[in-house]
Amino acid sequence: MRRPAGKHQTSEVTLEKHDNYNQKLTAILAELGQIEKSKGQMHRARAYEKAVRALRNHPTAITSGTEAQKLDGIGKKIGLKIDEILATGKLKKLDTLNEDPKTKALNLFQQLKHTFTHHQRIGLKHFHEFNERIPRAEMEQLEKIIKETLSEVDEELIGTTCGSYRRGAESSGDIDVLLTHPKYTVATKKKPEAQYLSRVVEALKRKGLITDDISQGSSKYMGVCKLPDDEDEAKEKKEKKKQDSEGEEEEEEVEVEAKKKKRLHRRIDLRVIPYENYYCGLLYFTGSDFFNQQMRKIALDRGFTLNEYDVCPVGSTGVKGDPIEVHSEEDIFELLGMTYKSPEQRNL
Template structure:
């Protein structure tokens, strides 16, 4: 029998991706809107950290003690959460009560895990880290975005938009994914989806949900590059990008799951009810669709697009080598355009970030398919100059069918394992000699250093690393050295970002699969391997989670290796019990 937990908001602090995903699956009453939660659950031990997380959630509080609260209010609070919590495992809980005291409780994670073990919702009292009363704060107007300075170094301007800061709208209660096994009556009633008589008739006649959409794993679904509901999905992607820049990992995962389900749905959506039936799409996404259907856009997406702070962070986020955390750091230092970064922070940047700034405008240009093929063919030609017999697959967005790409990713392999050992340095030297590579940003030889074996499985240790970081590879800047001379004295061909990945033949199928598939497809493939097969997958190979041994899915029944890299990739699908999905059906955003 399912436990009757209160509505819970889960903090991402101190949780790695696997822990976060596991907890999301375990919590039957999970919400992704803090304003709907009775409990905010996170991995926190100290009051100071609890206050920090509350500030991040824009919840202003003043500390209270139990003696400050009315007796009746204390009784209501105890009953609303089945009393208070107990244990010591390290997570925080915030309780938003409907009583006049408006208290917020921060509790350790062990309250939830111990409740699961005990088979009953335990009292929270022993687990409280912090309790405060909500207080109102004056609305904060963000500082205006300065007009970008004109610079000889960078010619880039940011539009100065005097729009108010985006507000995160309150959504109705609903878990990030469907879980019909649980029935819960939230303390706060959810908003109802408006439905007319005609819409009810449409609902009765809705097309059946395809069998493949009854799974939460996007690696088991066909996801085309141009889905029927692409315009609505693009609006959701804008909101997800804002969540990314604001460091809301839980929100990013929730929107990614919803977007993946919507992208795999083969019919044009007609009603909010239809949306709510899809995995990962609760009432929140359903209400957003209703707004989109009525207006053709989403106010939240528009507000966040116009938010001056987010506009600056998006600019920084587009610099090669700058992740969302660094983009926020740049903004918090007072920098508002690229020239600020150059003038005040150049010496503190990594070499990758410096190159990303130097060629910022060129890296924003998309690469046509014909040019991707030309670059890839040049790389293969040089590989076979060094050692005959190399094979290559162009991966990334190109292989999924995109007409234009942001960069070029290629995977090289050779049937002779000795040929790929340390080969990344040889291919880079050859391309540099012929002036195709202008800058070499990163060369990794980790795979060769460990004897070209898959990354060792490190159990449940955090930050164990992934195969995407541990294959031999080079991140380089590419420029075609040939141009029509005539009066032109300077090479005007744009600089391009190119990743060259080297895989040993025995795991080339994993490398091609990992580097081809969309982000959510990759995430769900790893989750599927863990939950359904007891395996650890990354692009360097597959290992057993029970004993850490390498699992060879790419050799044939006779023990012979695959004849080519694409056959190896198909064998990985089959060995994992997955239906083959061509690259054009792995287009999860």
Template sequence: MKGSNADIADLLHSVATSITLSKGNFFEIRAYNNAADAIEHSTTEVRDLWQEGKLAEVPGLGKSIQAHLDEYFKTGGVKHFETLLSKHPKVIYELIKVPGIGPKTALELADLGVKSFDDLGKKLDNGDLVKKGFSEKIAEKIKSGFLEHSNRDNRMLLPYAQAQADKILEYLKKGPGVKNADPLGSLRRQVATIGDLDFAASSDEQEKVYEYFHKLPGVATVKDKQTVVLASGVHVDLLVGKPESYGALLQHFTGGKNHNIKLRTNALKKGLSLNEEGVRKINRKGERVELVPTKTEEDFYKLLGMDMPAPEMREDAGEIEAALEHKLPDLIELKDMKGDLHLHSNFPIEHPSHGPGIDSIADIVKKAQELGYEYVGISDHPPAHRTETKEGIIEWIEKRTKVIQEIKAKTKSTRVLNALEIDILTDGTLSVPDEALKTLDYCIAGIHSGHRSGSGDITKRILRALESPYVDIISHPSGRLINERESYEADWEKIFEYAGKNKKIMEINSFPNRLDLRDDLVRMALKYRVKFVIDTDAHQVSEMGNMRYGVSVARRGWATKKDVLNTWEWKEFAEWFEVT
């Protein structure tokens, strides 16, 4: 849809690029880039804010840009922007998206006859650029940026990255004189996809730690002192700092970028300058003096007069303001989880609608007990409504209910719940008749077909499904499959508003390539007081350990324990679901 936050951010970045090339005011350029970043990271659609006359709420949008956006939403374009953009070849606004290509390089490339992004790839391959006078090293740099851009979809999934990171951390902690070791960057912030694996360590024997790092199991090549490449092709970076300034190092390289920018801007106003070694005071002459090293991140933030936001929150999404006012939310933690409600077993089925699990209900329950859960819900897919008769579906459910009840009776420490994950059909009706649904402890409904219908359709489908008194939870609501399929373009505010008012729950699905709801949608849903469950959607018991990733998503969305039903004590949980 034209006019999405991403579209507008793109447009403003293009304007900034154009002004750069026209040698305009440096700070005007920055203002446009800031505005673009703010919109890109806004958790609300800017179009909606405009409709409500609340554009000014987005930081970085002043009178001028607001007026331009007003014109944009009213007419579909901005005359002033079009004039600016037309001063330079159109292709540069595409080329600047390639890492390593900025405005200047993009213009140079355009002057050399690069016509499009694909054309750039062609000219890189056949050496045209070097022939026309581009230095080989720069061409090489652009090529790697081009590949990175083309493969941007193939960043590692967080769970895959984290599994490797856990092993590396374990190794690093045994290094010479190592006192601390932590992940950095997007890994530490638990972003859904990860590029490189970055780590920090503290030790008084820095050089020895780097030598030790180069011997990390699985290393294929040592690229430089701080970087090794694993056999899998994954780059691993390590920064070793002194223990007395480790907090500043961690803070600096955890980011995110916009969080740090705002932090440093705010600090400057108080006469403080921040870098990776600590906090420095600035004297009257504007000189940076008196470095105060910070041992922990808490110390670092304390010197700035604020509480420490969890790494997962550091995206400049309001956490700095909240930290200054000592109003940070008490984020949910993995140890709060008391059950898993979305699990698939291998219960026999003749006409499956979707892939069943590979382990038995008994094994799942056993695993739940091992994990210390107070309750566990088995939620298989019912038989396909197209190939199985209505009676057949009901019969299958009855058979399965019986088996679950037998296991339930034998299980002391963990309560076993009888559920299903049913389909929301293309017209919003459900794949299982009500008379069977009402026999369940709760019901999860999800979209498993017709993902590509337009925004209105998906919104209507979900809303219609939610109107059923038997539907409690919407599974993987936005339907994204990371690196494969984008989220549906649905009217999430409308869906969340309904859910918040009608006790309907949104799932945060911990499956590695789903992590759905997304963190930004969790944040949006919270505004409507929507409750969540965090589930693993495990199809084998080994996947039940993925819960931590759903918790990370919830934390990135600022969710607290009370927002997530499956952290609740059994009594309250049972009251909500009206089960015994």
């Protein structure tokens, strides 16, 4: 049915662009906010961003800090900075920060950011979080989710968290998981149906555990993971709270989350290894590095070679023989005539 002429006609809507009458103020405060953001001072950065928005949207030029404080988001300390800018045309605090070597380095990083590799950008994105050790309790939670996911993907998948965690450490630098499957062998690993690693990664992404990819091949995945924020007993409520951001006293509606813990981004490596290589790989990736070196030396002294793939006899001519089948780490120790050492005893 045709619409009757003259009715329901549309009119073109245009957005009016306001002039910024406080450009000098907003430019300096925005730069100050960017510096605070690059330093990880997010509360201060947000305070400056809020002030910049208020000044940019104000229909007239601000003539004093006292006048500025009447705007939403501008408190006493930013008001004093506005007085200084209006009086001198600059801000001493910003000049001092711009001369600081650390600030110069951060500014250079910002300028060069587009030239960084994907791997480097991820590292910079989560730099401060990656520098934080992972407590054992958090490692246990990550391990639990990963093991549950393995069972969901395929009940025969085997996964062990290696490194210092397996050796009993109270904290770890990252989470390193070694995977295998009885059907994932040297002979079958390239077959489409044996691509267990990609299936596990996709399942962990669906759960929201993996947040960023660094690199992925057919046998090794490197990425970033994060536990969901702990909300088990959290009771969220909104209240008015005075925050001192850069000494700024301002009323701001904030989320107060009782007993809610903010989780950090963590580095995660997943590696799949053929089933027949699994126990040599488990021994190797558990470490420690020095323990591995000592064990390889003992193996050579006793006529064997040992690496992350297999243990093989070495003839008198130095020719390496066929891999010896092992079904546990204990088998490797026994083969080399060594007393078995549990992972906790390998912290050399």
